[in-house]
Amino acid sequence: MLYQLKSRTTAATLAGQVLGAIAGLFAGIARTRSDGAYLDGMRGTELEDLGLRRSEDGGYRSFE
Numbered sequence: 001m002l003y004q005l006k007s008r009t010t011a012a013t014l015a016g017q018v019l020g021a022i023a024g025l026f027a028g029i030a031r032t033r034s035d036g037a038y039l040d041g042m043r044g045t046e047l048e049d050l051g052l053r054r055s056e057d058g059g060y061r062s063f064e
Contacts (some may be wrong), residue, residue: 039047039060047053052060 039052042050044054047060051062053063055061
C-alpha cells in the first residue's frame with residue numbers, strides 16, 4: 001500500500017512560508033555583513049583586481 005500524505009491546512013502552509021521568508025531575510029543580512037567585512041579588510045590593489053574602488057563615503061564602486 002502506498003503512503004498517502006495528509007493535506008496541510010492553509011494556516012500551516014502560510015506559517016511555513018512566513019518562517020521561510022524570515023529565515024531568508026536573516027541569511028541575507030548575515031551574508032551582506034560578512035561580504036562587507038571581507039571587502040573592508042582588502043588592500044586597494046586587491047579591490048582593483050575585483051574591479052572595485054573605495055569611495056569617499058566608505059562604500060565601494062566599480063570602475064572600467
